[in-house]
Amino acid sequence: MSDSVVALFESLVGAEPPHDVPVLFDTACVMGGSIAGLLAARVLSDRARRVVIVEPDDLSAEAEPRSGVPQGHQVHTLLPAGRLWIERWLPGVSREAQARGASLVGPDKQFVGHDDIRQIPDGADHQFLAVGRPLLERLVRGRVTALPNVSVLRARATGLRYGDGSVIGVRFAGPGTGERAEGVLAADFVVDAMGRSSRLSNWLGLDGYDQPRLERLESPVNYATALFERRATFSELDVATVLQLFTPRYPSGGVSVAAATAVEAQQWLVMLMGYGDNRPGRTTDEFRARCSSLTTVLRDVTRGDVTREVVTYRQADSRRRHFTEAGRLPARLVSVGDAVASFNPVYGQGMSSAALHASCLASYLGSGPDLDAAATDFFRLQQVVVDAAWAVSAGGDAARIDAENGTEVPEEVRRQRRLIEHIVGAALIDADVSRAFNNVSYMLRHPSTLFDPELLEKAAAATEGAATEGATTEGATKT
Template sequence: MASSPSRLFAEISTAERPGSTRVLMRRAVVLGASMAGLLAARVLSDHAEEVLIIERDASEADNEPRPGVPQGTQVHGLLPAGNLQLDRWFPGFTAEAIEAGGTLPTPESARIYLNDVLRPPAPPVAGIGALVSTRPFLETLVRRRTLAVENISLVTGQVKGIDLSSTKVTGVRYTPTGADEPVTEAADMVVDGMGRSSKLSDWLEDAGWPAPELKRMPIKLNYATALFRRDTDISDSMVVVAQTTAGKGRVARMGGINAVEDDRWIMLIAGYGDDRPTRDFDDFKARCRRDFPSVFGDIAERAERLGEVITYHQADSRRREFHKLSRLPGGLVAAGDAVASFNPVYGQGMTSAMLHASCLSAHLRSGASPAEPAHGYFERVKVVVDAAWQISTQADLELPHVDGPYPKGYRVTSWLGDLVFAASMKDQELNARLSAVTMMLAHPMSLARPSTLLRAVKAKLSR
């Protein structure tokens, strides 16, 4: 894998379906029916005779939030790159989701405000959209499509640990729902899709293996979300994103509105540190009117509210550096938030998980043996994590309460990012290139190409 990060990212994020696959193992076991777990199971179904998902929540996830997803009630964003991967692994997925009630806004119907200034819409990319829905709606569809694959099955229970030989993973121990004693499922490959609270590092250390280094960036993010009945007499908004950056008397905040299934709006407002929206609806309305573009206040004050205001707090962004491990049990991988979770206001979580599944596919199609350490997989995942981490932490490091860690070359990349961003407000081509990065269709390093920087410098000089 000597390709540059930009080229490797392009290979991972392709919409092209694998031409041919080989069965490499008898059984693969996936821990968790998260988005990461479901997509990993779909990929593994091409390479295993049997794929077993072990999920702790007994719920069928019929358009309702799962207990294991505490943020499932909040606004979720599926970036265009994630939409592409869903159609890649489940052909016709977007059309099915739209028929079921999801929406596919055009770039012109999405309004993005930065410090109360409306950004120009991103130029449309042929065949690429961003499906908009609630998280439970999307997860239900993905779960149904995954379990419709003939060699994938799901059981419910609490995972207790993994079994390891001197060289590789051999099985998973779990207690089935309703049982008193754990059972062991043999496995040729195990995928950890258990999210931020994964215990894989502890299990590795307990068995005498090194655990990945855990890096954290404190963000102290506070969410509040409410659902409303859509009403075109109030607004025709489909997608609205409003970000205020810290500085010059401004307080860092983020707001979002999505037009979702069942003719509803889901609206979020967020602050940092001690700026905490509450469950009180009067407080919610006041913040919408005071701190965000007028459409937020219009909806909060005039639209029919559906349910209570729900809050959520995330203390940090984090990543586990699996790619740095020199010793790793064969057949063991992690995906999604079990590897890295980011500031959720940038909508990278679900899309990253889907790209991790494509990393797994590329790894297994590369000729790598499932019995060997999955270093090639984690090198690919690093490229995806680096891309999302750079986008989100670059902005988070500007928050007054965040004091690092600062990545190598932070000042240079920050200056270049500001240069390209400012030029993109007037230059449609630069707007398209920047949008491709923020939509996770391209790696951030693509913005460092000489042609992009020269164009940005010319735009600055012309001003």
């Protein structure tokens, strides 16, 4: 991977809001009020006189996830890259979330385990926001819709209108049968943030444009999540976020990943994940039993009373749409968030990816683009982000599935996977390697930085030293 791609990725991670920029649009429309849509609307608020978010769900609901977010009951953690970006563009969100009971978790209260081994702290001050998805979305939505030029139209986007090769409007149907049940919203720029089930590709095909190629990685994952009473306050906790990853050889009863976060309302939000036919913890008793058989920390956090019964979620595959390969697309149209790429949620990259897609939009609009041509430059920027997230999440899933199925893979793929396994092993015992690995996992740095020769040499020295020490200890014990 070239240095320019790494530098570009990191510039998107660290992007600041612009100041005194020219207005490009009279009306911009965002189809979808998800985190991705809200962050895109925040970027557009600097560039349009009016931004309209078209969203079919009732956004006045306070406690429950929107029906358009079927994974909203599951564990969500805002990775450092996403949290920092959102803080720059919507200052004070983390503080407000904490005031509502969410946890800002520093390295002293993070627990990452691989089988029975805890990953060594990396010495960096990486902070997660441990928060329920409904609360975070509500806080972000409150900030964005409070902007004087942003509004929400409760309706479902049903298609696009075109003129001279550009999108000029969004067709919509309202939730009721009143006078605004159907209509067209004139728009100078449109963002598709309709999520994993977006129908934009279908619309483009029906309207005579190219449909972006859809890539699927079959990786059936099953989630079970429950809420437990947390008697200790955040300051009293030794650990506030837990992530345990289990290899196929570990006797985990089909659990591949377990996670727990100290969230609002003095609760633990706890998740178990299994691949394929493994559906862990479908009842509270089974859930507790699985946790108690894994690690002490998971047993401890599930001792409290259940405040919400087990909720399950299944996702059959990871998917991405290759907009950069589409030869003919209308101008003034982009797509963001899960509408472009959706991964195994256990990696926690969804909301941070959404933030970086918004960063791509800000960079594109600030580059003086030809708005009467397809937004190819935007999709190329976005591909840098998607490739990075795909390498971590989909790459990890593919490696596990290939290993379990005995699938033959090309030698280059095998070599890269061996290097990653080497890095992961060294991250358990070497702080420098741990920091480099975490920077990639947290979307602060590009995955190609893990293949830096100096880092690989350090990882080799760390694992060789650990192996030598282990052999010496074993020999002394036998003696």
